[in-house]
Amino acid sequence: MKCCVGIDLGSTTTKAVILAESGAILGRGITNSRSNYKIACDVALSEGLIGARFALVASALEGSDPAAGSGRALLAELEHGLREQQYRSQLRVLSEVMHRFMAEGDSDALREVVGEILAAMERGAAELFRSGASRKSDFFRDLAGSIYLRLAEEAAKTSPVGFDRLVGLFDKAILDVENRPTDAGNFGRHARAALSRLPEAPAALTRAVEEVAEVTLDLACTVGTGYGRATLPFPKEQIRSEILCHGLGAHAMFPGTRTVLDIGGQDTKAIQVDAEGIVISFQMNDRCAAGCGRYLGYIADEMNLGVQELGPMACRSSRPVRINSTCTVFAGAELRERLSLGEKREDILAGLHRAIILRALSLLARSGGVSDEFTFTGGVAKNPAAVRALRGLIIDNYGEMTLNISPDSIYTGALGAALFARREWLRRGSPGSGEATSDRGAEGGRAA
Amino acid sequence: MPTPIDPKAPAVSAVCKEDSQLRQKRMIAEHYHRLAGCPGSGEKNAYTFVPGNLTELLRSFDLLPVLPEINALQSAMRGKSREYIAVAEKLGHSEDVCTYVKCDLGMMKSGNVGPTGERLPDPDLLLLSYTGCFTFMKWFEILKEEYSCPVAMLHVPYQADGVVTEEMRRYVVAQLKEKIIPALESVSGRRYDEDRLREMLALSARAEDDLVAVLESAKHRPSPIDAYFGGVYYIGPIFTAFRGTPEAVDYYRTLREEVEERKRLNLGPVTPDGAVDRERFRLVVEGPPNWTSFREFWKMFADEGAVVVASTYTKVGGVYDTGFRHDPSRPLETLADYCMGCYTNLSLPSRVDMLSRYVKDYDADGLLVNSIKSCNSFSAGQLMILREVEKRTGRPGGFIESDLVDPRYFSAANIKNRLESYFQMIEQKRMHAVH
Numbered sequence: 024m025k026c027c028v029g030i031d032l033g034s035t036t037t038k039a040v041i042l043a044e045s046g047a048i049l050g051r052g053i054t055n056s057r058s059n060y061k062i063a064c065d066v067a068l069s070e071g072l073i074g075a076r077f078a079l080v081a082s083a084l085e086g087s088d089p090a091a092g093s094g095r096a097l098l099a100e101l102e103h104g105l106r107e108q109q110y111r112s113q114l115r116v117l118s119e120v121m122h123r124f125m126a127e128g129d130s131d132a133l134r135e136v137v138g139e140i141l142a143a144m145e146r147g148a149a150e151l152f153r154s155g156a157s158r159k160s161d162f163f164r165d166l167a168g169s170i171y172l173r174l175a176e177e178a179a180k181t182s183p184v185g186f187d188r189l190v191g192l193f194d195k196a197i198l199d200v201e202n203r204p205t206d207a208g209n210f211g212r213h214a215r216a217a218l219s220r221l222p223e224a225p226a227a228l229t230r231a232v233e234e235v236a237e238v239t240l241d242l243a244c245t246v247g248t249g250y251g252r253a254t255l256p257f258p259k260e261q262i263r264s265e266i267l268c269h270g271l272g273a274h275a276m277f278p279g280t281r282t283v284l285d286i287g288g289q290d291t292k293a294i295q296v297d298a299e300g301i302v303i304s305f306q307m308n309d310r311c312a313a314g315c316g317r318y319l320g321y322i323a324d325e326m327n328l329g330v331q332e333l334g335p336m337a338c339r340s341s342r343p344v345r346i347n348s349t350c351t352v353f354a355g356a357e358l359r360e361r362l363s364l365g366e367k368r369e370d371i372l373a374g375l376h377r378a379i380i381l382r383a384l385s386l387l388a389r390s391g392g393v394s395d396e397f398t399f400t401g402g403v404a405k406n407p408a409a410v411r412a413l414r415g416l417i418i419d420n421y422g423e424m425t426l427n428i429s430p431d432s433i434y435t436g437a438l439g440a441a442l443f444a445r446r447e448w449l450r451r452g453s454p455g456s457g458e459a460t461s462d463r464g465a466e467g468g469r470a471a
Numbered sequence: 472m473p474t475p476i477d478p479k480a481p482a483v484s485a486v487c488k489e490d491s492q493l494r495q496k497r498m499i500a501e502h503y504h505r506l507a508g509c510p511g512s513g514e515k516n517a518y519t520f521v522p523g524n525l526t527e528l529l530r531s532f533d534l535l536p537v538l539p540e541i542n543a544l545q546s547a548m549r550g551k552s553r554e555y556i557a558v559a560e561k562l563g564h565s566e567d568v569c570t571y572v573k574c575d576l577g578m579m580k581s582g583n584v585g586p587t588g589e590r591l592p593d594p595d596l597l598l599l600s601y602t603g604c605f606t607f608m609k610w611f612e613i614l615k616e617e618y619s620c621p622v623a624m625l626h627v628p629y630q631a632d633g634v635v636t637e638e639m640r641r642y643v644v645a646q647l648k649e650k651i652i653p654a655l656e657s658v659s660g661r662r663y664d665e666d667r668l669r670e671m672l673a674l675s676a677r678a679e680d681d682l683v684a685v686l687e688s689a690k691h692r693p694s695p696i697d698a699y700f701g702g703v704y705y706i707g708p709i710f711t712a713f714r715g716t717p718e719a720v721d722y723y724r725t726l727r728e729e730v731e732e733r734k735r736l737n738l739g740p741v742t743p744d745g746a747v748d749r750e751r752f753r754l755v756v757e758g759p760p761n762w763t764s765f766r767e768f769w770k771m772f773a774d775e776g777a778v779v780v781a782s783t784y785t786k787v788g789g790v791y792d793t794g795f796r797h798d799p800s801r802p803l804e805t806l807a808d809y810c811m812g813c814y815t816n817l818s819l820p821s822r823v824d825m826l827s828r829y830v831k832d833y834d835a836d837g838l839l840v841n842s843i844k845s846c847n848s849f850s851a852g853q854l855m856i857l858r859e860v861e862k863r864t865g866r867p868g869g870f871i872e873s874d875l876v877d878p879r880y881f882s883a884a885n886i887k888n889r890l891e892s893y894f895q896m897i898e899q900k901r902m903h904a905v906h
Binding site: 263264265266267290299301302303304305306307309389391 | 844854858861867868870872882885888889891892895896899900903
């Protein structure tokens with residue numbers, strides 16, 4: 024079957040959205056951006072394709088099984104299982120790379136400790152992906168990294184091998200693991216393995232997985248956007264600016280949208296769209312990235328927290344600190360100064376979130392103000408403290424209005440790109456005769 | 472309807488130099504060489520600014536004009552502004568100060584070597600015609616301290632209502648008679664010669680006719696010129712040292728013939744990287760260009776087939792396309808009108824009127840503002856202008872930010888991102904209008 028793809032190559036994360044011929048969203052994929060943009064795109068795409076295949080399995084189940092509700096629960100189980108298989112597959116690559124790096128003159132003690140850590144990680148994989156388990160991140164680097172560090176710290180206490188050596192080895196290896204194509208995107212193999220571990224998997228599910236694994240997804244057209252779009256191997260007409268993609272994506276999610284705010288990793292965009300989702304005006308931050316998503320990343324690093332922990336912590340504040348500077352470089356200094364003055368972490372964080380939103384408000388004003396309906400997109404839209412500050416300041420400045428935030432807000436740009444891809448495909452001629460590329464390559468981790 | 476464009480086709484073709492370019496280069500080089508020779512030849516000079524410049528009057532006293540903001544932009548184009556600005560900042564000038572000022576001061580402190588590599592003479596007079604930029608006054612205050620030379624200031628009333636009244640004209644003429652001309656007589660040792668001034672003003676008017684024809688050629692599709700990036704070259708002689716000279720008349724005649732020939736052949740504008748063969752976007756631009764990355768900046772437009780068909784920056788040294796010409800029959804009054812009419816002396820409503828007219832008359836796709844970080848004079852009000860022009864014309868506006876001559880304020884990736892977004896926005900609106 025044919026599908027259209029949008030890829031948003033952001034500075035922090037790379038997203039992919041897969042659309043069916045009808046324009047319906049089939050799948051979404053995300054990975055962390057890295058030094059090799061091509062690989063980041065491949066991984067996001069293969070994740071999106073896995074999502075698409077899950078959607079096809081779900082649809083097959085609903086068609087065949089009157090008790091679709093229980094099917095959905097099983098499908099969720101299957102997805103946890105597949106993620107576990109992907110993780111295990113990445114762990115195997117990590118192990119191979121680490122052993123390769125250790126081959127030259129390293130002590131047996133080091134090899135032994137590393138082997139034990141990796142074995143413990145392998146043993147913990149099932150628990151990490153069991154139903155209901157919470158994970159700090161869905162990216163292999165973050166997941167494996169935090170577990171490895173914890174185990175390495177413990178091992179270093181009783182072993183002659185130093186902690187620094189263990190960490191150095193991991194840091195070196197993880198780059199190699201990330202920047203090589205892997206088979207983590209192989210739906211058929213991982214889904215079958217996951218299925219085999221499901222007790223009493225119904226025949227309908229097994230049949231659906233088998234059928235869907237054999238479906239060929241033809242990538243009829245792909246459009247790229249985002250910070251790194253110029254590096255994508257697409258012809259010029261298949262590259263769109265983030266502004267247009269966020270505008271169209273937000274319109275598709277919320278057709279009543281007139282103003283869109285996207286706080287991305289490196290830039291903030293205030294966009295005005297018309298009733299058709301066509302951008303009529305926009306403003307972006309200038310060369311200074313103060314107040315963008317990366318600012319929160321710095322703050323999280325300073326506080327030794329995950330970036331997604333900042334918002335909930337800030338929401339616990341009862342007396343926010345007033346912070347004026349949103350300078351990313353000075354964020355750490357300002358934070359330490361406030362802590363030294365005895366301010367509480369949650370109060371400082373609440374002030375920092377407000378400072379970011381104040382800067383965004385200036386861009387919104389420059390773009391022509393805020394109109395109903397207002398949609399907040401990008402990764403920061405998942406942050407409850409940022410949303411709370413935004414909601415308050417919008418009401419203060421513009422009055423009550425509808426504030427739209429989708430749980431899939433991070434995919435808005437990729438969705439816009441996918442919609443442009445579909446338009447491009449339709450423009451080229453009759454569906455069915457497009458210049459399609461099979462996803463078979465992409466499933467192994469390589470984009471078409 | 473515009474012709475559909477194949478986006479895969481390159482927008483720019485091979486490089487070529489035209490006769491007018493070579494001629495201008497020669498003229499400018501000779502002028503700087505003559506300035507360098509002032510201490511030996513005994514010729515005298517006046518430092519002055521482009522907006523509201525009194526070039527004919529200066530030349531009628533055989534005084535040579537030196538334009539610090541032109542020197543600053545030339546320094547930027549030669550890649551020298553970074554070190555000059557650093558010198559000025561070491562002297563205590565803040566990062567936010569107009570970078571023309573700091574670049575000029577840094578150049579002065581580094582030996583006052585001009586664009587051709589020769590030393591510029593110290594000023595014999597600082598002639599300040601105040602037309603909308605407060606910083607000019609502070610700039611010359613600093614230079615006065617450095618050079619201990621006389622300063623003559625012409626105060627030009629702001630065109631708040633967009634109209635030059637007889638009273639305003641009399642006020643400027645009185646200053647010319649009572650302050651400026653005596654100062655020029657004192658510095659030059661010559662008497663004021665009105666007949667000579669009239670001859671020069673007549674030459675100015677001839678060159679101005681041809682300049683207007685060149686600028687208005689952009690109404691043609693495709694435009695044979697770029698009225699912003701190319702435009703700053705076209706205004707070079709007339710806005711700086713050559714108004715009122717036979718060389719300027721010859722230059723503009725040559726340029727006009729070249730442009731008319733390009734128009735006849737339906738050729739696009741010439742850029743440093745070749746000619747724009749495929750005009751995809753027609754823009755009106757407000758605000759000065761960035762000079763440190765001028766070529767890279769221009770290329771961002773040319774590569775997309777974006778041609779600037781009208782700009783306001785090319786009116787800072789005089790607005791001629793509304794019909795103003797220097798008039799030899801009323802020499803001092805015409806100089807007064809010229810000073811009051813230049814772009815930087817116009818109120819925001821007048822600028823909105825002008826820009827809206829340009830968008831319509833030149834059938835542009837929209838207005839793009841290049842807002843200058845260190846120039847409050849230009850930047851104040853630009854967003855309001857943008858919104859108002861959008862409202863009046865129904866064409867989309869775009870907004871980018873850079874600086875005059877401080878390379879630290881030019882972020883190529885950011886500007887390119889915004890420009891691409893703007894061009895795609897225009898295209899999307901265009902496609903939508905078709906469907």
